[in-house]
Amino acid sequence: MSQHTSGLAIETSGLVKTFGETRAVDGVDLAVPAGTVYGVLGPNGAGKTTTVKMLATLLRPDGGEAHVFGHDVVREADEVRSRVSLTGQYASVDEDLTGAENLVLLGRLLGHHKKAARERAGQLLEAFGLTDAAAKQVKHYSGGMRRRIDIAASILNTPDLLFLDEPTTGLDPRSRNQVWDIVRAVVAQGTTVLLTTQYLDEADQLASRIAVIDQGKVIAEGTKGELKASVGAGSVHLRLRDPAQRPQAEEVLRLALEADVQLEPDPVALTARVGGGAANGQGAAEQAARALAELARTGVVVDNFSLGQPSLDEVFLALTGHDTRDAHDADDANDSKDEVAA
Amino acid sequence: MSTATTTETKDLAPVRADSLAALLVAGERPPRPSALSASLTFGWRAILKIKHVPEQLFDVTAFPIMMVLMYTYLFGGALAGSPKEYIQFLLPGILVMSVVMITMYTGVSVNTDIEKGVFDRFRSLPIWRPSVMVGYLLGDALRYTIASVVMLTVGMLLGYRPDGGVGGVLAGIALLVVFSFAFSWIWTMFGLMLRTEKSVMGVSMMVIFPLTFLSNVFVDPKTMPGWLQAFVNNSPVTHVASAVRGLMAGDWPAAEVAWSLGWAGLFIAVFGPITMRLYNRK
Numbered sequence: 289m290s291q292h293t294s295g296l297a298i299e300t301s302g303l304v305k306t307f308g309e310t311r312a313v314d315g316v317d318l319a320v321p322a323g324t325v326y327g328v329l330g331p332n333g334a335g336k337t338t339t340v341k342m343l344a345t346l347l348r349p350d351g352g353e354a355h356v357f358g359h360d361v362v363r364e365a366d367e368v369r370s371r372v373s374l375t376g377q378y379a380s381v382d383e384d385l386t387g388a389e390n391l392v393l394l395g396r397l398l399g400h401h402k403k404a405a406r407e408r409a410g411q412l413l414e415a416f417g418l419t420d421a422a423a424k425q426v427k428h429y430s431g432g433m434r435r436r437i438d439i440a441a442s443i444l445n446t447p448d449l450l451f452l453d454e455p456t457t458g459l460d461p462r463s464r465n466q467v468w469d470i471v472r473a474v475v476a477q478g479t480t481v482l483l484t485t486q487y488l489d490e491a492d493q494l495a496s497r498i499a500v501i502d503q504g505k506v507i508a509e510g511t512k513g514e515l516k517a518s519v520g521a522g523s524v525h526l527r528l529r530d531p532a533q534r535p536q537a538e539e540v541l542r543l544a545l546e547a548d549v550q551l552e553p554d555p556v557a558l559t560a561r562v563g564g565g566a567a568n569g570q571g572a573a574e575q576a577a578r579a580l581a582e583l584a585r586t587g588v589v590v591d592n593f594s595l596g597q598p599s600l601d602e603v604f605l606a607l608t609g610h611d612t613r614d615a616h617d618a619d620d621a622n623d624s625k626d627e628v629a630a
Numbered sequence: 631m632s633t634a635t636t637t638e639t640k641d642l643a644p645v646r647a648d649s650l651a652a653l654l655v656a657g658e659r660p661p662r663p664s665a666l667s668a669s670l671t672f673g674w675r676a677i678l679k680i681k682h683v684p685e686q687l688f689d690v691t692a693f694p695i696m697m698v699l700m701y702t703y704l705f706g707g708a709l710a711g712s713p714k715e716y717i718q719f720l721l722p723g724i725l726v727m728s729v730v731m732i733t734m735y736t737g738v739s740v741n742t743d744i745e746k747g748v749f750d751r752f753r754s755l756p757i758w759r760p761s762v763m764v765g766y767l768l769g770d771a772l773r774y775t776i777a778s779v780v781m782l783t784v785g786m787l788l789g790y791r792p793d794g795g796v797g798g799v800l801a802g803i804a805l806l807v808v809f810s811f812a813f814s815w816i817w818t819m820f821g822l823m824l825r826t827e828k829s830v831m832g833v834s835m836m837v838i839f840p841l842t843f844l845s846n847v848f849v850d851p852k853t854m855p856g857w858l859q860a861f862v863n864n865s866p867v868t869h870v871a872s873a874v875r876g877l878m879a880g881d882w883p884a885a886e887v888a889w890s891l892g893w894a895g896l897f898i899a900v901f902g903p904i905t906m907r908l909y910n911r912k
Contacts, residue, residue, distance in 0.1 A: 341750070344750075344754045345753075345754060346750055346753055346754060348911070366756050369754055369755060369756040370659075370662070370756040372754065373754070374750060374751060374754045376747045376750045376751070377747075378746075378747040379747050379748075380747040380748055380750050380751040381747070381748055381751070382675065382679075382746075382748045383746070383748075384678075384679050384682050384683060385675070385678055385679070385682065386682075389678055393671060393674070393675055393678075394751070394755075396663065396667070396671040396674075397663060397668055397671055397672075397752075397755055397757055398659075398660065398662075398663075398755070399659070399660035399661050399662050399663045400660050401660075404660070408653075411649070411653055412653060414646070414649060415645065415646045415649040415650040415653055416645055416646075416650070417642050417643030417644055417645055417646065418642075418643075419643070420643070425682060430642075432642055433642060436642075436645070441751065443653070443654060445659050445660075446653075446654045446655075463642075466642075466644070466645055469645055469647060470645055470650065473645075473647045473650045473651055473654070474650075474654060476651065477651060477654040477655060479654070
């Protein structure tokens, strides 16, 4: 990574990919600083994977430009390939081969001699806790093990840039935490990571900057703090004992939190955003506590209370005025989104 | 997230962050492998797949045995007086026909394999681009060799006696394997071009049946109508069958060998680049 001077691992401008009538990626601009984890957050079908595939030289862009460490992904594809690794949404290893065979195969393809490839494979299996499964075919691996062998394959040669495309989708919380630990270890050694995810939680845990993408467009971009400030730090979810008290509770919350209160389909449930607007994300818990005290003082009986991070749904609601489900529904969603994006 | 239980029975060993860090730092990048080395590595992958899924050898063992037995006894009496007489003529031809038919499976395997995630990884590696496909065909060349040995063995049991001896037989098999390797680029093309396994199979049948049957494998073309003779005498399968027949009989059919290799070169020159174009676009 010597020739580039901008300090950017990835730089795209107006990146476009169309499949037939669909504009899967519709003018994406990204600037990913080297040495960081950059989160790309969006629902299914938002264009995350297509973007990653273009950056990893697997798909040719239909418009715009993309540079990885200063190298054009189309004209200097080989330069790019020697610097990046990809862990796809589905295990990017050969399921018919064993874990060890997969790593030796890739080691050989990366130019290691037979002995060095075997050694490196053994060390990686050891570090990833897969020594016992080394001689098993990958198709018999659990979801967590597949992720591990997949990431192990990606760091056979320490890449300058690692693409992780939804690395924890479908994993249980425990395996997910372990993948996060691996990602942190990789980044600590100086590798840049581009992480796509559907979970705000995950982006929050790992990424320093986040781009929110919807229907092929970046609709928000910034540090975690900036993004949260625009969305609100979290939401208070309340369940009352008596549905008759809900209008009263709604009024109290509105005054205490100075925020919109949503009435849920469940007649005893309400949701309110806290720490939104000008608030910087701090003090959400205090605001919520004050609201609770206020409810108690006015005699509203609260059975259940929780303060959570905004979900992807809430992020989308805040940024686009529609939730993620609408994102798949046709064109009426398109209109409302375009206004916000503009 | 600290609620994860420690009582789970089939826990994975933990990831060792310290050794992971050491690995990440230690890794120096070796120079990229040569085109040959990368191709051979992919060939090794194909052999590993055969090792793990030996059932896939069914089409290079049972199918060729069936072909030899079926045609020897079906046509033998009528065409040459007896199966034993006929196999002397038939075996090299049926060998060529069966192996050329077996090449068809390449398209199906490429088609199903290319959809898998591992191809994304292969395609994002800084290696000689055609090496994935070449490796594929190298693995297939091994399959063709197995099929040839199986058929020769069955043929010998039925009374086939090659006058060319070991040398002639080996030369015949080598020519056939080289031709099949080249011919298979048609299938890699179809495997990448067509969307489903079924359509690959369908198109392959349409190509392979006329090409193999309309040849001199079963009978001398002299009795055929003129227009058919024109096709048959110029078919690549006829050239290969004549060349293999000659080599195994101890002759040196220079013209037929040259024609066979010429066709092989043509197949690679035409379908190789088309395959790679499709592969890069996939």
